Amino acid sequence: PRSPLLAAMEDAAVEEAEVSGAGEFAPALVAAHPLGNSVAVAVGPELRVFDLKGGCAVSLSDDSGGCSHSDAIRAISFSADGALFASAGDDKLVKIWKTDSWRCIQTITSEKRVSAVAISKDGLYVTFADKFGVIWLVTVGEHGGGQVSSDNKPVSLYGHYCSIITSMKFSPDGRFIATADRDFKIRVTSFPKNPIKGAPEIQSFCLGHTEFVSSIAFTSHSGGSSFLLSGGGDSSVRLWDYITGCLLDTYEVKDKGGRTAK
Amino acid sequence: MTRTSGANGGGQQGSGKLPRKRFYRARAHSNPLSDSHFPIPIAPDDVDLSQHYPRYFPADKGEHGDGDGDAEAPRIRFADVGCGFGGLLVGLSPLFPDKLMIGMELRDKVTEYVKERVLALRASNPGQYDNISVVRTNSMKYIPNYFGKAQLSKMFFLFPDPHFKEKNHRRRVISMHLLDEYAYVMEVGGIIYTITDVEELGIWMRTCLEKHPLFQAVPEEEIKVDPVVKLLSSATEEGQKVARNGGQTFQAIFRRISLQEE
Numbered sequence: 313p314r315s316p317l318l319a320a321m322e323d324a325a326v327e328e329a330e331v332s333g334a335g336e337f338a339p340a341l342v343a344a345h346p347l348g349n350s351v352a353v354a355v356g357p358e359l360r361v362f363d364l365k366g367g368c369a370v371s372l373s374d375d376s377g378g379c380s381h382s383d384a385i386r387a388i389s390f391s392a393d394g395a396l397f398a399s400a401g402d403d404k405l406v407k408i409w410k411t412d413s414w415r416c417i418q419t420i421t422s423e424k425r426v427s428a429v430a431i432s433k434d435g436l437y438v439t440f441a442d443k444f445g446v447i448w449l450v451t452v453g454e455h456g457g458g459q460v461s462s463d464n465k466p467v468s469l470y471g472h473y474c475s476i477i478t479s480m481k482f483s484p485d486g487r488f489i490a491t492a493d494r495d496f497k498i499r500v501t502s503f504p505k506n507p508i509k510g511a512p513e514i515q516s517f518c519l520g521h522t523e524f525v526s527s528i529a530f531t532s533h534s535g536g537s538s539f540l541l542s543g544g545g546d547s548s549v550r551l552w553d554y555i556t557g558c559l560l561d562t563y564e565v566k567d568k569g570g571r572t573a574k
Numbered sequence: 575m576t577r578t579s580g581a582n583g584g585g586q587q588g589s590g591k592l593p594r595k596r597f598y599r600a601r602a603h604s605n606p607l608s609d610s611h612f613p614i615p616i617a618p619d620d621v622d623l624s625q626h627y628p629r630y631f632p633a634d635k636g637e638h639g640d641g642d643g644d645a646e647a648p649r650i651r652f653a654d655v656g657c658g659f660g661g662l663l664v665g666l667s668p669l670f671p672d673k674l675m676i677g678m679e680l681r682d683k684v685t686e687y688v689k690e691r692v693l694a695l696r697a698s699n700p701g702q703y704d705n706i707s708v709v710r711t712n713s714m715k716y717i718p719n720y721f722g723k724a725q726l727s728k729m730f731f732l733f734p735d736p737h738f739k740e741k742n743h744r745r746r747v748i749s750m751h752l753l754d755e756y757a758y759v760m761e762v763g764g765i766i767y768t769i770t771d772v773e774e775l776g777i778w779m780r781t782c783l784e785k786h787p788l789f790q791a792v793p794e795e796e797i798k799v800d801p802v803v804k805l806l807s808s809a810t811e812e813g814q815k816v817a818r819n820g821g822q823t824f825q826a827i828f829r830r831i832s833l834q835e836e
Binding site for chain 1: 616617618714715718719723744750751752753754755757758786787788833
């Protein structure tokens with residue numbers, strides 16, 4: 313019998329093939345629970361979760377009454393401890409889910425479509441980026457109920473001027489937030505103790521990609537060192553010292569593993 | 575005088591004849607949101623200083639930026655954002671003969687005019703004006719491509735476009751988000767100078783600077799003795815026009831500070 317997860321991914325591939333040429337189609341997204349409890353797949357507006365421990369699909373409940381998302385999901389992310397999950401996209405909604413029950417506990421309205429989402433290391437805040445390149449922050453509500461936060465309006469943290477944010481990650485120690493954009497840039501910003509007031513201190517820019525940056529990831533923090541990895545439209549994967557912005561190494565993927573030592 | 579076009583101005587610069595503005599007519603407004611096609615350095619190390627300041631970087635010195643013996647190489651220290659026809663740079667050049675300064679201008683024809691003006695001034699005043707240059711760029715998007723962390727000691731924003739309509743306020747060159755980037759490229763203690771003849775814009779710029787945690791107002795007694803301040807209203811065409819019409823100007827002069835502990 314086909315596993316539901318495989319079914320989900322095959323469906324996604326079929327949908328992409330069917331609408332290719334019909335304009336921009338949201339790519340299917342996959343995210344894995346950090347402890348391996350589950351896998352989440354976003355296909356268009358649908359969010360599908362597979363419980364790896366229980367070996368079965370999960371049905372999501374959304375207390376705000378509506379179905380999950382009403383338009384393509386563009387970004388998903390688990391929190392570092394796996395307790396929370398965030399989804400956001402073209403319906404201008406950011407949804408925060410508790411992963412034990414897979415209930416949506418909070419829905420935030422963005423003014424513009426959302427291209428990236430992340431959860432702070434302490435699980436207190438969710439950040440999301442809109443199509444103008446502005447990064448917003450909301451406090452994760454403790455109570456369930458999934459109501460749209462009105463007193464907890466998003467505050468603007470910072471922005472990549474007139475650029476689309478493609479990837480957003482918090483550093484393992486929670487001190488920094490890194491954002492990458494379509495204009496080849498990666499910005500590493502100090503994430504303050506009290507981020508409600510904004511994040512004005514830029515730690516570094518990691519500049520070297522010659523095309524859009526599509527994805528960034530922090531290496532894990534064991535042994536005291538942590539680096540930033542990035543990949544982009546220039547077919548390269550780059551390694552950065554994100555504290556200084558220094559490019560440490562470049563791997564040219566298109567030449568079947570050509571190496572540019574730095 | 576022959577009208578030059580594009581980058582071909584270099585050929586006839588022995589003459590030292592100043593360019594005539596009427597051959598470089600341009601609309602006052604340029605759309606900073608459009609992706610015009612001009613080259614952008616990938617990172618500050620890619621800025622070719624030998625092209626801008628040949629006397630400081632003789633071309634026979636081998637590969638630019640190779641590090642050997644370049645520890646003392648001077649860096650750009652002043653940036654005039656939206657330099658227009660170059661009046662401020664021309665006024666600043668003799669006041670700080672040891673400092674490299676660059677103007678940033680979005681309009682193609684106006685940038686060409688400034689290039690020609692600088693070359694003509696160098697030709698007719700040997701040994702002078704070697705420390706100023708201009709680059710055609712969109713400084714709202716690409717400032718971090720040109721300048722490294724804490725590189726600049728002065729930044730200038732003279733008579734920026736007011737962008738009166740509220741929906742266009744985000745196009746203003748001074749904003750909370752962009753001040754993050756300007757603070758990043760400025761050294762602690764560096765000074766940002768802004769001036770406008772539009773009162774509402776003057777209030778806007780002052781308010782942004784007051785609210786931004788990385789800037790602090792320069793005290794009046796310091797402003798009085800700063801030789802640069804006079805140039806803000808007298809050195810440029812806009813400033814001279816305002817003076818001719820007896821208009822009022824609104825200055826906001828702030829110092830880049832380090833983040834104060836709460």
